[in-house]
Amino acid sequence: xxxxxxxxxxxxxxxxxxxxxxxxxxxxxxxxxxxxxxxxxxxxxxxxxxxxxxxxxxxxxxxxxxxxxxxxxxxxxxxxxxxxxxxxxxxxxxxxxxxxxxxxxxxxxxxxxxxxxxxxxxxxxxxxxxxxxxxxxxxxxxxxxxxxxxxxxxxxxxxxxxxxxxxxxxxxxxxxxxxxxxxxxxxxxxxxxxxxxxxxxxxxxxxxxxxxxxxxxxxxxxxxxxxxxxxxxxxxxxxxxxxxxxxxxxxxxxxxxxxxxxxxxxxxxxxxxxxxxxxxxxxxxxxxxxxxxxxxxxxxxxxxxxxxxxxxxxxxxxxxxxxxxxxxxxxxxxxxxxxxxxxxxxxxxxxxxxxxxxxxxxxxxxxxxxxxxxxxxxxxxxxxxxxxxxxxxxxxxxxxxxxxxxxxxxxxxxxxxxxxxxxxxxxxxxxxxxxxxxxxxxxxxxxxxxxxxxxxxxxxxxxxxxxxxxxxxxxxxxxxxxxxxxxxxxxxxxxxxxxxxxxxxxxxxxxxxxxxxxxxxxxxxxxxxxxxxxxxxxxxxxxxxxxxxxxxxxxxxxxxxxxxxxxxxxxxxxxxxxxxxxxxxxxxxxxxxxxxxxxxxxxxxxxxxxxxxxxxxxx
Numbered sequence: 252x253x254x255x256x257x258x259x260x261x262x263x264x265x266x267x268x269x270x271x272x273x274x275x276x277x278x279x280x281x282x283x284x285x286x287x288x289x290x291x292x293x294x295x296x297x298x299x300x301x302x303x304x305x306x307x308x309x310x311x312x313x314x315x316x317x318x319x320x321x322x323x324x325x326x327x328x329x330x331x332x333x334x335x336x337x338x339x340x341x342x343x344x345x346x347x348x349x350x351x352x353x354x355x356x357x358x359x360x361x362x363x364x365x366x367x368x369x370x371x372x373x374x375x376x377x378x379x380x381x382x383x384x385x386x387x388x389x390x391x392x393x394x395x396x397x398x399x400x401x402x403x404x405x406x407x408x409x410x411x412x413x414x415x416x417x418x419x420x421x422x423x424x425x426x427x428x429x430x431x432x433x434x435x436x437x438x439x440x441x442x443x444x445x446x447x448x449x450x451x452x453x454x455x456x457x458x459x460x461x462x463x464x465x466x467x468x469x470x471x472x473x474x475x476x477x478x479x480x481x482x483x484x485x486x487x488x489x490x491x492x493x494x495x496x497x498x499x500x501x502x503x504x505x506x507x508x509x510x511x512x513x514x515x516x517x518x519x520x521x522x523x524x525x526x527x528x529x530x531x532x533x534x535x536x537x538x539x540x541x542x543x544x545x546x547x548x549x550x551x552x553x554x555x556x557x558x559x560x561x562x563x564x565x566x567x568x569x570x571x572x573x574x575x576x577x578x579x580x581x582x583x584x585x586x587x588x589x590x591x592x593x594x595x596x597x598x599x600x601x602x603x604x605x606x607x608x609x610x611x612x613x614x615x616x617x618x619x620x621x622x623x624x625x626x627x628x629x630x631x632x633x634x635x636x637x638x639x640x641x642x643x644x645x646x647x648x649x650x651x652x653x654x655x656x657x658x659x660x661x662x663x664x665x666x667x668x669x670x671x672x673x674x675x676x677x678x679x680x681x682x683x684x685x686x687x688x689x690x691x692x693x694x695x696x697x698x699x700x701x702x703x704x705x706x707x708x709x710x711x712x713x714x715x716x717x718x719x720x721x722x723x724x725x726x727x728x729x730x731x732x733x734x735x736x737x738x739x740x741x742x743x744x745x746x747x748x749x750x751x752x753x754x755x756x757x758x759x760x761x762x763x764x765x766x767x768x769x770x771x772x773x774x775x776x777x778x779x780x781x782x783x784x785x786x787x788x789x790x791x792x793x794x795x796x797x798x799x800x801x802x803x804x805x806x807x808x809x810x811x812x813x814x815x816x817x818x819x820x821x822x823x824x825x826x827x828x829x830x831x832x833x834x835x836x837x838x839x840x841x842x843x844x845x846x847x848x849x850x851x852x853x854x855x856x857x858x859x860x861x862x863x864x865x866x867x868x869x870x
Contacts, residue, residue: 255361256368263499265348266385267393268488270501274513275540275680281400282480287502288396290380294408297395297415301383303451304419304444306340310375314341314366341366344382384502386422389429391479402430404474412454413465416441430471441466478520483511483544483678490679494691504685509678510540510693515786519545522782526764529778532657533760536665538695539674542758550658553641554763556651557771558611558727559660559743559750562719563636564620564628564649565608566667569714571623572705575605578840579615579806582829583819586646590816591617598823600833601840604806605718609726611742613650618811620649636663637673637698651743661761664752667715668739668759671701671708713795720793728753731776733784736791740779742771751775755793805840812845817852821860835867 267285274280302309308316316339338346345365350358369378388398398418399407410418420440421428430437442463449459487509488498501507519531523545530546548554569575581599584591593613607615620628625646632638632653640655642648658676666673675696682691701708719739722728727742731753740753749769752761753776760783762775769775783789823829838846846868854861 252364252367255364259349259365259368262344262348262369262373262381263502266381266502268484268498269384269394270487270491270498270507271505272487272507272509274509274511274516276513277508278513279476280509280511280513281477282484284391284397284479284481285384285393286396286400287384287394288407289504290376290383292408293383293395294410294415296412297407297410297419298379299453300412300415300419300444300448302340303447303453305343305422307451309340309379312339314370315339315363338362339366340382341369341378344378344385345369347385347387348381387425388418389421389425390431398429401474401477402471404472404476411465412445412458412462413441413469416444416448416462416466417469420444430469434469434471438466438469478517480520480545482546482549486541486544486550487678489550490677494679496682496691505690506683508680508683510542510680511544511678512542512786512788514788515543515782516545518782518785519543522778528765530657530763530765531760531782532661533754533758534661534665534674534676535757536669536674536754536759537757539665539676540680540693541676541678543760544678546657546763548656550656552656553654554656554748554765555745556653556655556660557743557745557748557750558613558616558651559741559752559771560648560651560653561608561611561616562667562715562741563632563638563663564623565604565616565718566701566711566715567623567628567631567704568604568619569711570701570704570706570708573604573619573806574800574802575603575714575718576800576802577604577804577806578602578837579604579607579618580811580815580837581607581612581615582834582837583816583823584614584617584814585816585819586617586621586814589646591650598829600830601837605721608718608741609721611722611727617646617649618814619806621646621810621814622806622808632663635673635699635701636666638663651745657761657763660750661752661759664741664761665759666701667712667719668754668756670712672697673699673701709796710798713798714800716793716795720795723753727772728776730772731780733780733789733791736789737793738791739793740776742776744769744771749774751779753779755789755791757792758789807841807845812848812852815849815852818856821853821857824860831864831867835864838864838868 269283269285269287272280342362345362349365350362384394387393392398392401395418396407399405399410403410403414417430417437421437427433428437428440445459445462448454523529530549531543532549533542534540535542578601581602583598591613602612602615629642638655638659640653640659643652662676675698677693679693681689684690716739719741720737723732723738723740728740728751731738731740731751737755738753740751743750748763748765749771750763751771754760762779764774824831838849850861850865
């Protein structure tokens with residue numbers, strides 16, 4: 252006994268994890284595979300049915316039924332089948348919490364020792380309550396309250412006796428006798444349970460006949476309100492632990508209210524039913540409240556961002572004094588062995604920062620990124636916007652090879668919208684104890700704030716929001732456009748997934764679809780639009796306070812000269828794929844020093860072309 256029980260953890264720590272949770276409108280949330288019910292809330296007739304069927308001497312024995320155990324052991328030894336249980340409720344609890352389902356005499360002996368130990372450590376009522384809430388009930392579910400909600404769409408206290416008999420009857424083989432998967436066998440078992448109630452004179456013969464008919468006529472109606480969401484459930488559990496609440500406490504009469512919007516959550520879950528390769532995360536950028544949460548790896552997964560990373564360093568550029576109308580080269584570049592391309596594989600000679608972001612042009616964005624420098628951008632992403640993830644240590648970061656989660660992305664994107672405040676996303680709105688007292692209330696928590704550079708964060712936010720609205724109105728995100736609503740957003744496409752992050756001043760939602768050959772604008776933006784339109788609560792209100800913008804004129808430097816691929820520039824001009832006039836226009840916007848250096852590089856490759864271009868520049 253001592254050897255088996257000396258290091259056993261408390262039984263509560265082995266119980267299936269559970270908590271009473273509600274949406275932000277107060278309606279119940281069924282996202283866990285286990286819903287707790289206090290023993291005081293369990294109907295007396297259910298307790299009588301359970302104990303009569305499973306362990307009628309529960310309140311008299313000390314953990315084992317001696318005569319039942321002897322009968323089972325004699326049968327098992329005679330047949331070497333180990334098929335007889337002879338288990339009390341305490342033994343069943345010991346087995347489910349601490350042991351495997353292996354059938355052997357050694358396991359049975361351990362089960363008996365642990366049953367003795369449980370009876371010593373806990374009261375009969377505590378053991379019965381743990382059993383009622385931990386018994387496996389099929390389909391990955393635990394506990395009779397969970398079974399009642401899942402199989403019959405109502406709480407245990409609202410079940411008929413026929414329905415109670417169904418639940419009790421499936422205990423010994425829940426996968427075979429649960430009403431969802433095998434209603435006929437479930438009814439047969441329930442009839443046996445009911446007969447025991449009659450034999451023990453717990454119900455009258457008249458009631459027996461009536462309930463028997465109820466069992467025969469019983470039908471299972473799918474409970475559409477019961478939807479497992481393991482990712483969301485564990486997100487809540489992690490936050491509980493962060494704020495100092497254990498799950499054991501949650502079982503002791505606490506009620507947990509979340510920030511999740513029921514209507515939005517159910518819409519995204521229905522979308523996910525149709526395609527499993529999708530994840531959603533939405534929050535209020537003013538408060539940090541999480542509004543919806545669904546999919547694999549929403550908080551802790553790692554997906555490459557693709558072009559969805561661009562608004563973050565464009566924001567940094569606006570902070571540093573660059574402006575949307577600043578000209579940036581759109582010419583072939585080469586950084587080491589890396590030669591990034593625009594999606595169209597073509598080059599316009601030059602564009603503006605605004606157009607480069609609206610149409611998600613890669614090469615001008617890489618040029619901007621290189622001007623800002625890799626270390627500065629990485630520091631900004633990590634320490635100002637608080638984006639955690641796996642960072643590459645090279646320039647590919649500019650096109651989104653950062654691997655991070657939807658929650659991290661939307662958290663940082665929200666800071667771009669609210670003026671530079673990085674708010675901690677939270678899902679627990681409040682926790683109420685059994686007396687109705689609020690013992691915890693979730694509040695906005697600032698993780699960090701963006702510093703002032705040449706511009707302050709609010710000015711830079713105003714500039715960026717104006718550009719991101721154009722992304723949706725006429726750029727890569729136009730399939731997210733909703734008539735009558737202002738929407739800002741950004742698409743992103745990586746090798747194995749695609750993104751759209753969008754919203755307004757009070758709502759930002761990220762949609763990520765996993766798979767090959769996807770585009771953020773084609774595959775994610777329409778889903779974002781469909782969800783938001785169906786939800787109906789999206790306001791589409793964006794405030795933009797713009798101050799006069801002093802344009803820097805052109806984004807160009809020695810660094811840019813060092814990464815331009817002049818051989819390819821010459822080849823594209825001769826092939827007619829790059830306009831010589833566009834190149835001339837770009838050069839005219841540069842200081843004479845850069846004009847000379849640029850044309851000197853061309854001269855080394857093609858002197859005649861260099862001379863022709865120079866004549867046009869000085870005209």
